[in-house]
Amino acid sequence: MWTDPECPVARAVDVVGDRWSLLIIRDAMAGARSFTDFQQRTGIARNILADRLRKLAAHDLITQVEAPSGKRRVYALTEAGKDLFAVIVTLRQWGERHAFEAGEPRSVLVDEQGEVVPELVPVAIGGAPLTSDTTSVRGPG
Amino acid sequence: MWTDPECPVARAVDVVGDRWSLLIIRDAMAGARSFTDFQQRTGIARNILADRLRKLAAHDLITQVEAPSGKRRVYALTEAGKDLFAVIVTLRQWGERHAFEAGEPRSVLVDEQGEVVPELVPVAIGGAPLTSDTTSVRGPG
DNA sequence: CAGTATCCCTCAAGATACTG
């Protein structure tokens, strides 16, 4: 099924490695709850959106829950879905650094109080930032 | 061209949000240098691989450099390419947590000495780990 | 070894109309 069944990266890519899934997750994290909400934020075609939401639900990244207001059902991230936050953030960091000209307008990350998050410390082991110069990957066994 | 030109996540996905690019980057980080090298590790079709390598080079994630041995040219990650390391690692973490059964064999992350990296601290602001409960995203201006 | 050139095929994706 996959090219490399033992690689966690490959499995993750198998789940979210398409054009829309991560953007749907991004919007869920930014507060999107309803079908139309997702549709308008992403601009994705309705049938594709329905398909992606199904796939994401099948992989347990999102679920539909009873809305606090009562009768509607809204989408919500599961724990597995929320765990993609680190992926979204690192993608965002990369995009900011390497996919924008200086001064180009861009959306920003804010905290609960609406304050712009100034800078993010990248993934680290212990306290030391991790770079590709210092690590590699090896198979099991 | 993109659905959301102001979102760094969307731009990043536009560059690496397909089935193969991140796996090619992964393998470059793991030591892949030659065309055949990439082809065998990923299992990707040769024409598609050539296309992806071109695209990645066009976006300045990889380049071809003179091999130390002399006459061959090998692929190498640029700084922008190396900066994807955090993305790869967070994807890997997510895959480990949510795409494997307990006890299923998997590849692991090792450092230069070949030691298995025990645990990774996720993206953080200052010292506090970041979760999707505590942040959201807002447009510019 | 490092690609290029073809051929083929599936499915992702878009547009739009429709239904409970």
Place this chain on the structure above:
DNA sequence: CAGTATCTTGAGGGATACTG
């Protein structure tokens, strides 16, 4: 509002043969 149904298109991807 939340999807489903249908139709069409094109890109993504695979297999294989070929070339410098």
